[in-house]
Amino acid sequence: MSCQNAATERAGTTRFRIRAYPYDNSGVLAATATAQRVARGGGIGGGTALRLFHHGLPEPSALRRVREKNRPAGDHRCEGTAVNETAAGFFARLKHRKLVQWTLAYIAASFALIQVLDVVVSRFDWPTQFERVTILALAVGFAVMLVVAWYHGEKGQQRTSGAELLLIALVLAIGGGLVWQFGRVASISRRPGAAAVAAAQRAATTSAVAQAVPVPAKSIAVLPFENLSDNKDNVYFSDGLSEEILNSLARIDGLRVIGRTSSFQFKGKDVDSRTIGERLGVANLLEGSVRREGERARVTAQLIRASDGTQLWSQTYDRTVTDSLAVQLDIAEQVAGVLNVVLDDKQRAHMRAAGVKNVDAFIAYQKGWKLYIDAHSKPGVNLIDGLRQANVEFDKATALDPNFSFAYYAEADLYEHTLMADGRSHTELLDAQRAALHTLERAAATSPDPQQRDLALAERQLLSDDWHGLADRIEVALRQPGCSAPNWMPVFASAFGYGDLIENLGARVNVCDPLNRINYRTRISAALATGHPQRALDVLAKAEATFGGGPTPTPAQAIALTMLGRTAEAQATLDSIEPIGEAFYVAQLIVGKAAGVDPAKLHASLQKVARNSSKFQGWDITDAVAAALSGNRAEADRHAAALDARPAGGLLLAVVITECQCGAPFDLDATPHFKALLEESGLRWPPPKTIKYPIRPAQDGPPPFSAPVAAKALAHG
Numbered sequence: 001m002s003c004q005n006a007a008t009e010r011a012g013t014t015r016f017r018i019r020a021y022p023y024d025n026s027g028v029l030a031a032t033a034t035a036q037r038v039a040r041g042g043g044i045g046g047g048t049a050l051r052l053f054h055h056g057l058p059e060p061s062a063l064r065r066v067r068e069k070n071r072p073a074g075d076h077r078c079e080g081t082a083v084n085e086t087a088a089g090f091f092a093r094l095k096h097r098k099l100v101q102w103t104l105a106y107i108a109a110s111f112a113l114i115q116v117l118d119v120v121v122s123r124f125d126w127p128t129q130f131e132r133v134t135i136l137a138l139a140v141g142f143a144v145m146l147v148v149a150w151y152h153g154e155k156g157q158q159r160t161s162g163a164e165l166l167l168i169a170l171v172l173a174i175g176g177g178l179v180w181q182f183g184r185v186a187s188i189s190r191r192p193g194a195a196a197v198a199a200a201q202r203a204a205t206t207s208a209v210a211q212a213v214p215v216p217a218k219s220i221a222v223l224p225f226e227n228l229s230d231n232k233d234n235v236y237f238s239d240g241l242s243e244e245i246l247n248s249l250a251r252i253d254g255l256r257v258i259g260r261t262s263s264f265q266f267k268g269k270d271v272d273s274r275t276i277g278e279r280l281g282v283a284n285l286l287e288g289s290v291r292r293e294g295e296r297a298r299v300t301a302q303l304i305r306a307s308d309g310t311q312l313w314s315q316t317y318d319r320t321v322t323d324s325l326a327v328q329l330d331i332a333e334q335v336a337g338v339l340n341v342v343l344d345d346k347q348r349a350h351m352r353a354a355g356v357k358n359v360d361a362f363i364a365y366q367k368g369w370k371l372y373i374d375a376h377s378k379p380g381v382n383l384i385d386g387l388r389q390a391n392v393e394f395d396k397a398t399a400l401d402p403n404f405s406f407a408y409y410a411e412a413d414l415y416e417h418t419l420m421a422d423g424r425s426h427t428e429l430l431d432a433q434r435a436a437l438h439t440l441e442r443a444a445a446t447s448p449d450p451q452q453r454d455l456a457l458a459e460r461q462l463l464s465d466d467w468h469g470l471a472d473r474i475e476v477a478l479r480q481p482g483c484s485a486p487n488w489m490p491v492f493a494s495a496f497g498y499g500d501l502i503e504n505l506g507a508r509v510n511v512c513d514p515l516n517r518i519n520y521r522t523r524i525s526a527a528l529a530t531g532h533p534q535r536a537l538d539v540l541a542k543a544e545a546t547f548g549g550g551p552t553p554t555p556a557q558a559i560a561l562t563m564l565g566r567t568a569e570a571q572a573t574l575d576s577i578e579p580i581g582e583a584f585y586v587a588q589l590i591v592g593k594a595a596g597v598d599p600a601k602l603h604a605s606l607q608k609v610a611r612n613s614s615k616f617q618g619w620d621i622t623d624a625v626a627a628a629l630s631g632n633r634a635e636a637d638r639h640a641a642a643l644d645a646r647p648a649g650g651l652l653l654a655v656v657i658t659e660c661q662c663g664a665p666f667d668l669d670a671t672p673h674f675k676a677l678l679e680e681s682g683l684r685w686p687p688p689k690t691i692k693y694p695i696r697p698a699q700d701g702p703p704p705f706s707a708p709v710a711a712k713a714l715a716h717g
Contacts, residue, residue: 106145110138218339219256219282222246224267225299228291236370237321238290239264240362241299241328245286248332251350251448255341258282259483259513277306279546281514284312286335297324301331303338313338321359353448361400365407368393372410376615383615384421387414398442408443409456409487412436416463416488419648420618420655426646433647436463451482459489463648465673471682474498478505483512488651490522495657496683499530506539514546524556529658531690533563553577555587559661563691567595581614582622586659589629593693599630624656628665637670644671663689 117134222245227238243260250257258280266276273285288301302314313334317327332351336343356362368390375386391414397407415436419429440460447453454477461470474493477486478501490502506523509516520543527536537560544551553573561570570591577584585606592602611619624639643652653674656665664686668675678685 102145102148106142110142113138215277215281215283216256217283218254218341219258220249220284220286220303220335220339221258221263221276221280221282222249223276223285223287224264225287225301226289228289229293231292234290234292236363236366237292237297237359240356240359240366241290241324242288243366244328244356244362245301245331248328248351249286249335251353252332252336252341252343252347255336255339256282256512259485259509259516261485261518262513262515265515273304273306273309279514281511282306284339286331292321295321297321299324299327303335324359350448356401356404358400361397361404361407364393364396364400365404368397368407369410372413383417383617384414387417390414403446405443405446405448405452408439408446409452412439412443412459413487415439416651417616419463419646420616420621420652422617422620429647433463436460436648449482449484451477451480452484454480455484455486455489459487459492462489462492462651462654465677467650467677467681467683469682471496471684475501478502481508483509485509485513485516485519486522490526491658492651492654494526494529495654495687496685497530497687499526499532502526502530503532503535510542517543517547520546521556524560525658528556528559528563528690529661531563531661531688533560533690536560555583558587558591562591562594563661567591571595579609581609582616582618585609585611585622586625589626590661590691593629594691618655621652621655621659625660625665628656628660628662633667636666640666640674641670644674650674650677657687661690662693663687 114135222242225238225242227235229238242264246257246260246263249255262280276285277283283306285304285306286301287304288299290300291298297319299317299319300314301317303312304310305312315331315334317324317330319327329348329351333343333348356365371386371390371393374381375383375390378386391411394407394411397404398411401407412435415432418424418432419436424432437460440456440463444453444456444460447456454473458470458473458477461467461473474489475498477489478493478498486505490498490505493502503523503526506519506526509519510523513519520539523539524536527533527539536556540554540557540560553576555574555577558570558573558577561567561573574584574588574591579588588606588609589602592605597605620639620643624636624643627636627639640653640656643649643656646652649671650673653666653671668678668685
């Protein structure tokens with residue numbers, strides 16, 4: 001039967017595929033038994049299409065056309081010309097080889113995998129490079145799938161040919177090269193030397209974004225008024241008046257007022273108004289001067305537009321020192337009028353309530369606040385001793401003005417640090433607990449700010465021996481609108497979740513008080529304690545952009561890198577930091593443990609940490625963390641039991657949980673008081689583990705990081 005006849009009989013929907021093989025040396029067609037039987041039957045019959053093709057040659061192909069051109073005369077082998085090589089035939093072959101089905105199935109499976117991977121990467125804070133490499137690998141796999149589907153869409157149709165293997169190998173080689181190149185670039189970006197560059201880039205980006213955010217027209221920062229008096233001690237009077245004006249303005253709805261911590265950082269500095277406005281995120285600045293002579297005071301205030309220094313309002317007041325307190329309300333009202341902020345009787349009442357009624361009280365408070373700042377930040381000043389001196393002034397302020405809420409709140413800090421300090425007698429700790437409860441109760445009762453009141457009450461309860469309803473109280477305080485910065489409460493709440501609420505509050509505080517360093521540290525600590533390392537790095541980058549000076553390595557940064565699996569960078573970060581204090585000690589322990597460092601080597605490196613140079617002296621807590629991380633549960637329970645027996649032991653154990661980031665660092669049965677508090681509080685237990693450590697055998701006996709061993713090593717140099 002000729003090829004033409006075969007084509008003529010191609011009228012129905014049924015096809016026979018007759019496999020024709022090459023001629024042998026005698027020129028006789030060696031057909032299969034099936035082909036011979038069909039030929040002897042005189043045809044296939046109506047409605048049947050006959051398709052003959054040459055075995056071993058893809059149809060159609062360039063190789064086949066070359067063979068047809070060089071075919072000897074009389075060679076009448078059927079080469080598939082009976083099938084119409086049209087677009088319809090091409091799509092029919094696609095369907096026959098199931099290429100469409102393979103493609104759709106691959107795309108659907110890839111899409112599902114990417115969606116699942118996206119959720120997993122975001123939840124566990126895996127590196128984004130993992131997701132990118134997977135997507136690239138799927139793209140390469142798509143090309144491989146097309147090749148395999150074309151040749152094997154219908155199982156068993158053909159055996160794998162050499163050309164097919166060569167094509168797949170070529171696709172894999174190209175794809176593998178792309179993946180390798182991508183991975184090499186990613187690894188370069190992860191080198192310790194590149195970490196600083198990356199941080200600088202993040203900081204620059206953050207700064208650019210911050211500048212792009214529109215500044216509200218009704219926003220203001222009160223700069224410290226300049227003291228023009230001959231007596232330099234009158235600086236406390238001028239600072240107090242500035243803060244009282246700030247507090248009055250802060251009570252006005254619809255007006256953004258920057259907090260004292262940020263605005264007072266420009267005291268005595270020659271910085272232009274545009275720069276101050278950009279750094280504080282405000283459109284207006286209030287500045288002035290105070291000249292006090294005896295019982296008389298001259299106060300000059302002026303409102304200027306930050307962008308160009310244009311004066312919008314100015315006025316001078318000559319008053320007695322006592323009457324000068326009323327100046328703050330008049331200035332606040334004048335500023336509100338210039339900025340088109342409408343004041344009603346209710347807001348005026350709030351402004352009056354926010355003020356201090358006694359001049360000597362706010363002078364004493366300003367003196368105490370200066371000592372408070374020095375105690376926390378000035379080198380060589382003992383923290384506890386410095387806070388005691390500050391509290392002498394705070395006590396004067398509250399004695400002169402019993403409703404001085406800020407003075408009570410600041411005074412409580414001494415007692416909280418005493419409760420956490422090492423080497424204190426039980427009687428001293430018990431007195432500190434009682435004093436803390438009293439001052440925080442007074443701070444809440446006298447506060448004109450609902451948010452500050454709730455924060456003080458939550459902080460008070462966590463120091464007490466009654467935790468009934470504590471979980472609800474913490475949530476209410478964190479959700480309360482406002483810009484008041486909490487003190488100890490976020491440190492405690494981090495141990496039991498609340499990470500998102502703490503971050504939301506911290507972000508609000510940054511808007512109202514953008515240069516508050518303590519708030520940045522609080523946000524970073526809460527992010528790490530609740531398992532958000534990338535959030536911690538982002539906040540750190542924003543802090544670097546805000547304060548300038550380039551990237552600054554910190555123990556918190558090393559812990560965040562460790563949580564992301566970047567232990568080499570984490571160790572490089574610690575290597576660039578002076579080994580001092582509890583924070584460094586815990587960070588080195590976490591990084592070394594996560595990197596799988598031999599315990600003996602890790603112990604040796606920890607002996608280099610200067611324990612006696614710590615300002616906070618909270619090594620009892622740090623040693624409990626070290627015991628838990630070393631894997632010695634018995635030693636961890638022993639430390640935890642000792643802390644549990646101390647006054648306000650619940651706060652101390654919460655700090656252990658926050659710093660360890662290892663889930664439950666001790667057994668609840670070892671801390672019966674803490675266990676009872678948890679049961680009545682509504683707080684969740686156990687805390688989540690935020691770092692995955694390599695599995696090592698548990699230590700037998702005392703851990704290599706115990707306080708006595710470390711102290712002895714330091715004593716011997």
